[in-house]
Amino acid sequence: MTSDWPRVQLHVVTGKGGTGKSTVAAALALGLASHGNNVLLCEVEGRQGVARMFDVDPLPYAETRIATGLRWSEDGGHHPPGSVYALHIDAEQALLEYLRMYYKLGPAGRALDRFGVVEFATTVAPGVRDVLLTGKVFEAVQRNSRNRGARQYDAVVLDAPPTGRITSFLNVSESVAGLAKVGPIKHQADTMMTLFRSPRTAVHLVTLLEEMPVQETADGIAELHAARLPVGGVIINQVRPRDLPDDALEAARTGRLDAATVADDLKRAGIEGGNGFVDTLLEEAKEYAERRALEDRQREALAHLAVPTYELERLAAGVDMGGLYELAADLKEQGLA
Structure with missing residues (x-):
């Protein structure tokens, strides 16, 4: 190297x-x-x-x-x-x-x-x-x-x-x-x-x-x-770190995640949420997806500078x-x- x-x-x-x-x-x-x-x-x-x-x-x-x-x-x-x-x-x-x-x-x-x-x-x-x-x-x-x-x-x-x-x-x-x-x-x-x-x-x-x-x-x-x-x-x-694939990020950002499906997935994982628990998760997922979209736009702006880039997690x-x-x-x- x-x-x-x-x-x-x-x-x-x-x-x-x-x-x-x-x-x-x-x-x-x-x-x-x-x-x-x-x-x-x-x-x-x-x-x-x-x-x-x-x-x-x-x-x-x-x-x-x-x-x-x-x-x-x-x-x-x-x-x-x-x-x-x-x-x-x-x-x-x-x-x-x-x-x-x-x-x-x-x-x-x-x-x-x-x-x-x-x-x-x-x-x-x-x-x-x-x-x-x-x-x-x-x-x-x-x-x-x-x-x-x-x-x-x-x-x-x-x-x-x-x-x-x-x-x-x-x-x-x-x-x-x-x-x-x-x-x-x-x-x-x-x-x-x-x-x-x-x-x-x-x-x-x-x-x-x-x-x-x-x-x-x-x-x-x-x-x-x-x-x-x-x-x-x-x-x-x-x-x-990028924790979700692109299609899941887009669904979270546009509010298309299905609450019932999320609740079923949580139940299969042994997690029982109280009232409003799934709604809170969906809201946090949306904020996370919006943040990732903002970061992607800034990454594109940096790419236009035509300068070598390096990333640190x-x-x-x-x-x-x-x-x-x-x-x-x-x-x-x-x-x-």
């Missing part, structure tokens, strides 16, 4: 709030960390969501090993898993590291922090903040001699800001255009764009089969294309470590990881 994205080193995961993009990013990192690959999972929103998902202490500004990758066997062979490392990227710490690496400002950089210069730079100029956050991700993908002894990764997964902000977040060259026409910040932004716009990057969008997330996904893809940023796949999250018991590995295996089987 091969990946749909063999050339991609940076997987950016975005999505409307509430669609589960952080969960998908974590599962993708576990899936990519099979076959001995080491993967870095980065977060930039300051929520420490990765630490909570993997049940570890809050992450420092340091690459920390948090999990063993997905164990995956194919063709009868055994392939030892790699490791997932995580990094909580903080703009202020990223600026200090930037000053240390590029300007050799060690103690002097910390002195700037004490005087509030770092906070000024990252608050007054939001474009600079995005350059610093994405700059650390860029450095993790594009490791060079400036960061001696740093760990090399086979892939980097970025748990990115929501869909509505992803284009401006990645399009850092445009973000700093009004701040710096020349100089190191402009040069850094332009250099990062060579990676973000290359086949080595893919921006994956997470959605639910609901109207607003699907519309935001469509808008996000259009914005990414306009900014010449590479669109990856669409991950449809929390898909409900809703985990009835919620998402724990076992659930993350289950989702990782699903992504691997479908070719995303």
